[in-house]
Amino acid sequence: MTDVTLTINGEERSASVPPETSLLRLLRDEFYLTGSKLGCDVGDCGACTVIVDGMPVNACLMLAGQVDGRDVVTIEGLATLEDLHPIQKAFEEFASLQCGFCGPGVIISAKGLLDRNPDPTKEEIKDALSGNLCRCTGYTKMIEAVQDAARILRGEKEAA
């Protein structure tokens, strides 16, 4: 077994899992954080995207043992009891999702972008979302939502 202790959404969590457990399985099966989705399981679809030490990564492509001592943010770490995160609100306002399966990964990728680049161009947003496959929407409304959320996070616009 591999023993891991890591910070997930600001809280220290520990588990003992078989060495072949991926970070995604660790999150979903050990900690019941099922917001990160199991899609392709090979790093193509981005539905499992989480932020590790500030960088968006595919949780399906890391082993649990590799995240021991590291800081992980999942979709569950964005909203508070009172309020959605501005990116989540913008996705709601712009009706950016249809079935929603890709949503947690897309929103985490958008957060990863805006944390590093508060004023991205449309091309930079497309690049940041290119590892997240959505088969419903065509991406246009997601890109608009990320642009709107960026304006709100920069303080140029009041949240809806």
Place this chain on the structure above:
Amino acid sequence: MRAFDFVSAESADQAVSLLSEHGPNVIVLAGGTDILVDLKHAKHDPDVVVDITRADDLKGIEVNDEGLRMGALVTHTEIMDDPYIQENFPALVHAAHTIGAVQTRNLGTLGGNLVTCVPSMDSGPALMALEAEVTVAGPDGTRRMDLEEFFVGPRKTVLEHNEVLLDVIIPKRNLGKPTDFLKFGLRKGQALALVNAASALWVGEGNTFKDVKISLGAVAPTVIRAPAAEDFLEGREITPENMAEAGRLAVEDAKPIDDFRASASYRRDLIAVLTKRTLDNAYRLAQND
């Protein structure tokens, strides 16, 4: 995934001793963007996985007496974000940017891309055109070789089971050498190259090609150089006609195959076009210096 044991190395030396201790059925894990997929598809069934992502001596980008050193664990994102590389080697930034997508560029490493050694790797051509060398660490110490010697065949390098790739070095004489990289894939994101190519050159007296190096990917069992095209250009005047002729000669240097991504005949057309364009772009970079 089938069961295996997991151990973590804090340094390259420790990785080598763990690999020697647990070998030969061991596998090195770095960024994991290829290895995790192979483990899930049972292409590998190792007894032990040695994680090297905590080995700090395999990280970092620096210019030293030998040239530009990039640790094997440098991620594609780190290459894209490095100010020195942005300034001096835009081709390396571009090559890194064409790999996978943000998530896989944040995980995937330069060393991993070279060690996995698929013919379509995007890290190979620009480095090979810049005559990069690699350092390998094993139980008997380290050895240094040209990148071309490091590649043996598809998914095969010179690495023994108890050796790790330490770093990649672009020699001092090539720092700032005008270089261009182009990839032809079917999409911008998450696509493998049908063909990729890089050219590096200096402009000699009388506007001639000097020390021109051309490298091609996805057109042979490993990334290759194009010696016939290079020899033709050396010392000749820099003209569009000569660049086009080099493109035609580069086709003869390659051995493209038919596969589900593209036909050999399509790849031959791409080789000629990408060779010509990378030469042209590298020359434009040289003029801007």
